[in-house]
Amino acid sequence: MKLRSIELALPNAAEAAAFLTDVWGMALAETRDRTIYLRGSGTFPYLLALAESPDGYVRSTTFTCTPDRLDQLKHGVAAAGLPATPTVSQDPGGGHGIVVELAEGELLRFLADTSEVEPIEGADLPVKLTHIVFNSADAESTGTLVEAALGFRVSDRTKGMVFVRCNESHHSTAFARAGFASLNHIAFEMADMDAVMRGIGRLRDHGLVPAWGPGRHGPGANVFAYFIAPFGPVIEFSTAVEKVPDDYQAGAPEDWTWPEGRIDQWGMSDKDFDGLREAEARFRHRREWEPAPL
Structure with missing residues (x-):
């Protein structure tokens, strides 16, 4: 999948x-x-x-x-x-x-x-989406649900998220412990770290700076840079998400802790918590169809 x-x-x-x-x-x-x-x-x-x-x-x-x-x-x-x-x-x-x-x-x-x-061709084009993250009122229950109903697998749990995979990529989606349901962010897979950094530079040329990043996450180990898009949602340049085997053991929140003052592996950038939180609440879910037998 x-x-x-x-x-x-x-x-x-x-x-x-x-x-x-x-x-x-x-x-x-x-x-x-x-x-x-x-x-x-x-x-x-x-x-x-x-x-x-x-x-x-x-x-x-x-x-x-x-x-x-x-x-x-x-x-x-x-x-x-x-x-x-x-x-x-x-x-x-x-x-x-x-x-x-x-x-x-x-x-x-x-x-x-x-x-x-x-x-x-296009060295600075995203290759694909690497993951979509949703905010959740009960991320644990949602993680359990997608395992049981969809055959997905929980890869890791942190204080902030439940990471879920549908193939060998560490996560194709995740559910953030936000207290409400909405789109958290859209992550675009870039060809390599240079493409991520060129993307950051390109957005700086247009007066936009990262809301968080550049950095490297713990779960998934992907390089990232988050921006608040002018049209509303949070969007991310990402690359090199970890590939995991079928027998990968899901981590618990205590397995993913950082030294004081750090929130990623590199610890070189600040995070606009308030701005991100506001943007992450903007796009809710809306069903446009009626249920029918499968």
Whole structure:
């Protein structure tokens, strides 16, 4: 299974797309029915969909999988009693599958028989999404739920998050212990550390500085730099997330502690806690469909 894309609704989608292509570094894939699709350099047809809307919310987060894995998901979702519906994708890449609503409203779409595209050149383009993180009122319960219903695996637990994987990557999603449910941030996988640092420099050229970073996380060990996007959400340059084996032992919060005054492995940058907290609350989840038998 692979994390492919996230689909957002928001005001002034064209302005957001202009920032993401002209400054952040993405490429325009196509526009369909007032929805703008943006891609990276890799083989996914798009990474981010922006639909025009009077207000901002998360429409779905999309994973691709095999037909056999999709069947397993249907059984797991039905057994857990989660709201879900069959779907046929009208987005680039096509495919068919299901959309599932988790206990706190998170909307995950799983598609099989999707198509991919030829990669494109661009040293400063994101390659793909590396993870999507959600805020949660009860991150532990959500982690347990996705293990039981979706077959995901909890990789690590910290004081702040429950990290979850769906393949060998340490985490494709995570659930932050925030006390409310919303989009926490979107992380874009860059080709290497130099691409992350060039991205930071590019945003500085446009008057934007990291809300946190550069740094290197503990769980996943990925290099990061977080920014508060002009159109609302928190977005991250990331690279080199750890690959873990099937028998990887999940860490507990006491396994991930830092010396006083540090909040990552490097300890070289400050964090805009208040600004990030406000941005992380802006995009809530909104279901646009009615549950139906799978």
